[in-house]
Amino acid sequence: MASTIFIQPSFTSKSLNKSLNTHFVPSFKLPGSVSFKPRTVSQLSVRAGLIEPDGGKLVDLHVAEPERGLKKREAAPLPRVKLTRIDLQWVHVLSEGWASPLTGFMRESEFLQTLHFNSLRLGDGSFVNMSVPIVLAIDDSQKERIAESKRVTLVDSDDNPVAILNNIEIYKHLKEERIARTWGTTAPGLPYVEETITKAGNWLIGGDLEVIEPIKYHDGLDRFRLSPVELRQEFEKRNADAVFAFQLRNPVHNGHALLMTDTRRRLLEMGYKNPILLLHPLGGYTKADDVPLSWRMKQHEKVLEDGVLDPETTVVSIFPSPMHYAGPTEVQWHAKARINAGANFYIVGRDPAGMGHPIEKRDLYDADHGKKVLSMAPGLERLNILPFRVY
Structure with missing residues (x-):
């Protein structure tokens, strides 16, 4: 000890x-x-x-190597959500357990706890810190294409499957509240806001991630x-x-x-x-x-x-x-x-x-x-x- x-x-x-x-x-x-x-x-x-x-326990959201081919076949017919460059970075963060115990993009209950309490309550009643929302935005047309599906495939800019998002939940993207509570201001010109939130869709989609392959940047x-x-x-x-x-x-x-x-x-x-x-x-x-x-x-x-x-x-x-x-x-x-x-x-x-x-x-x-x-x-x-x- x-x-x-x-x-x-x-x-x-x-x-x-x-x-x-x-x-x-x-x-x-x-x-x-x-x-x-x-x-x-x-x-x-x-x-x-x-x-x-x-x-x-550290979260690891990667699919085991022998199962990757199977997961790619599962991903093929599912509705697709295209990831931005920053979305892909968040998949990387989540997949390796930096945000443990999160198992994917936040559902509404996790999003609200993060915005209002800067923490998440675990099943045993204890708290872990979580101060920034880790969320994925979609627009009206993407929401319509997803329809009643409980799973979606997340793809990169070249339409390659990156991950499957399971047991999904779609909820409103309250942009003004998110910005005000995270930054303490809604003044125009906040870099991350301009890059990722202002032009993002009006909905957020959360669920459990299965990341098909480790994220690499080849840089x-x-x-x-x-x-x-x-x-x-x-x-x-x-x-x-x-x-x-x-x-x-x-x-x-x-x-x-x-x-x-x-x-x-x-x-x-x-x-x-x-x-x-x-x-x-x-x-x-x-x-x-x-x-x-x-x-x-x-x-x-x-x-x-x-x-x-x-x-x-x-x-x-x-x-x-x-x-x-x-x-x-x-x-x-x-x-x-x-x-x-x-x-x-x-x-x-x-x-x-x-x-x-x-x-x-x-x-x-x-x-x-x-x-x-x-x-x-x-x-x-x-x-x-x-x-x-x-x-």
């Missing part, structure tokens, strides 16, 4: 001048009998070893796209007794590198023997002015090659999720997904998942709210949040 380590660090360092800074926030209670108390790392008792995935970067199962295997291979994750959607700079190396030093001081860094750049949709993924990965490789980060204690992998730029709402999704990959520490900085206001000359979100929200988000109690501030 893994040992238990009680953490009482200040999370300050001379090199970063208080780069890791814990925050104390008043406690609050959700409706009902479940109480959630904001926490800092110094308040937590942490088990050494990999954290269990949400729901206790020279598939070797970096490790699934949660593969990441956990790599951490175990390296005898990790803690995993701390750091997400970037732009290149690593010296401040980031100093932060990551200093975090490992502090974890060693706490008593961990071999904490492993998961350097986990976001690899799905990003807005046009972000640095392209291919260039970010070249720079990440160079950082390891030059020894800025230690290759023995660093795993570089691509997180396949699209980017919402939804600030404190979205950062919960980023943290929750890393639990499923095996991380028990998550580094969060200034204005995570934030952006400038699309109309006014200001940030869309308060720069400190992301880390404050993570410290008290329902369903993330098992994850240790490492807030930092660089002066």
Whole structure:
């Protein structure tokens, strides 16, 4: 059985001048009998070893290889729904278990829980965090073609079958409410909204996914796209007794590198023997002015090659999720997904998942709210949040 380590660090360092800074926030209670108390790392008792995935078991929605031919034949006569590029990225996310315990695109009950509670209630009454809707939109003509069918085939831009969606449920796509609750504004110019919601159909279709083959992009970067199962295997291979994750959607700079190396030093001081860094750049949709993924990965490789980060204690992998730029709402999704990959520490900085206001000359979100929200988000109690501030 893994040992238990009680953490009482200040999370300050001379090199970063208080780069890791814990925050104390008043406690609050959700409706009902479940109480959630904001926490800092110094308040937590942490088990050494990999954290269990949400729901206790990683979801894997891939069809077994011997059955793929059969599933393609089953898919052929079914009504078809064509996936956009971002839809396909969400199929990838769901298929590998990043959103465990979700088993497919959200049905209405899951969609409503996500919008209103940022969490899902499981069958045993417990909660897991789920802050962004993972949904698939269809238009009126697609809904009419589906008719009474309980299954549909999801196809890519070339009409190749990607997955079968089973036991489907079709419900209204309340776009304005979705946008307002996810982003906190309906101002025009939100990148993900313009890309995926504004022009999308007026219906959402949910159901259980059977993904016929693993999603590949053939862009020279598939070797970096490790699934949660593969990441956990790599951490175990390296005898990790803690995993701390750091997400970037732009290149690593010296401040980031100093932060990551200093975090490992502090974890060693706490008593961990071999904490492993998961350097986990976001690899799905990003807005046009972000640095392209291919260039970010070249720079990440160079950082390891030059020894800025230690290759023995660093795993570089691509997180396949699209980017919402939804600030404190979205950062919960980023943290929750890393639990499923095996991380028990998550580094969060200034204005995570934030952006400038699309109309006014200001940030869309308060720069400190992301880390404050993570410290008290329902369903993330098992994850240790490492807030930092660089002066």
